[in-house]
Amino acid sequence: MKMKNRLTYSRREAMRGVLFIAPWLIGFIFLFVRPFVTAIVFSFNNVDLSNGFIDLTGMGFKNYTDAFTEDTKFMVLLTQALSKMVYQVPLVVFFSLFIAVVLNQKFASRGFFRLVFFLPTIISSGVVLGIINGDTLYNAMQVGEKTTYMLQTVSVQDILRQSGVSETIITYVGSILDSLLELFWYSGIQIVIFLSGLQGISPTLREAAHIDGASAWDFFWLITFPMISPLLLTNTVFTIISTFTDYNNVVISYISEIASKMELGFSSAMSMVYFLITFVIIIVVYFFLNRKVFYRNT
């Protein structure tokens, strides 16, 4: 009893809090920190599992220097992934914002469209997308050599070619259109998150703005946009993370490929490099955007 009295209120509160997060904390230490540290150790070693135990031979920074100098593909894939991210992330964020704004309007079929726009989340987070695109019959049934989806960019390219536009511009336009089609597959969750934000904007605000003579355009830029700007930050970070950690990401699949050849030290070094770059980008983007975000409470 005496013991209990000595615990101050804040100490007791702290204890309860720690108890609540205890399962996560145990998982974090043993299922995250420990493997993460081991991965760092691996990256400085040559790892051999073939004898039934983990056999490490110190390599210093050799795995790291090899990733940049010896390996021919890693740097290429890395720059490819980074440059793809540079245009894909803003496109996905603005596309999903646009669609969310449209789906937030009142019209009869909006429930159906909301369902449709979530469908890509189910399809694209799994194997289906890769399988359909790799299927020969599916490809054969599409006309032309470039096979994405029904709205073929090929036809657009054909029109351009017939009107005498130079080949480099055609390829460029084609790649932009292809990546536009890809957007739909990576925007599902972002649309839902934006939609939830838009629904939090009360209709009375809209009325008040209307009475004050604001147009829908003004309302969007002066009220809606600032109010959902925290979500803009959330979605940007989420999109960067999901493009970086996606199974279909070229670097990720290359690292998995190396790991499956049992070159575990080397693959660990590459994934560390990759992770560090991701991490720095996310931190920079976060602090850059966070300064511009409008928070209602402050």
Next chain:
Amino acid sequence: MQSSANIRLANGIKRFTTALFRDVLLVAISVIILYPLLYMITISLRPIEEIWDPSVVWISKSLTLDNMIKTIDFMDYWSVLWRSVRLTVVSSLLTVVSCSLAGYGFARFRFKGRELLFMCVLFTIMVPAETIIIPSYTQFWQFDFFGLGYLLYPFLGEPLTANLLNTELTLYIPALFGSGIRAGLFIYLFRQYYRGLPKELEEAASIDGCNAFTTYLRIAVPSSRLTMVTVFLFSSIWYWNDYYFTNMYMNNARTVSSTLAALPSMLNAILNGLSETLQGFDQVQISTMIQSGCLLLIIPPLILFAFCQRYFVQGLELSGLVE
């Protein structure tokens, strides 16, 4: 009078064109999104003979379940489905429980290092699974029960370890300890929700003699059920679609996703005569089976989504993501 009628007419035209533009745009994008799904359905239900029939575009002259049945046989679908459902549901439920507890802890209690630990939650989201998969693999290979195995070191002369590979525990243990697939994101969602919840109810409950845990069970859990449905839905979609972890940890236990991932190469092996099990296969047959397989993979999450759909936009809205 005249001019106000004109204004009304102009407004009407403007509204009509906006609506038209919106509908055209939405329909066009929906067609692109739905195209693979419709394609899967039409190819799966079409008799082989009609695949190349130029007069058949979407709806074939006769419908058949042959392709589906063949694929179901080939994939051993029902047993694989049962395993997938079990893995998905158990892991997602454990994820909901552990993440909700952690989220509540982060939202409601002040303790030293809280902000730092929450940063750690966000940090876990950023690390790709591939970075730590090999050490995690070796850890489950020689699982020492979170270091507890070493307590027996003096008695056994070696730490007590168990090989958990090829058991379903390799998915359940991380889920139970809040380290499942994208668990960090869910902890974030729960924390945001509980932070936005008014404290008064919980204070009343604690005055009525509830301790912290019963307050959580009786007040916080019921009020967050929409967020829980949302998290369960997201989590189960990711668990359902996962083939990376199951391939890694449970090499011989096939799930629907991992079977489908292997399906094209298995079928092509037959086509190239590497396997003798099924004769008379051709490319077209294989493609119809692949499409049927894709359909078989996405039907269960679609059904789940249709059930939960009602709750989940609402759930996110309440999750306080919107502040």
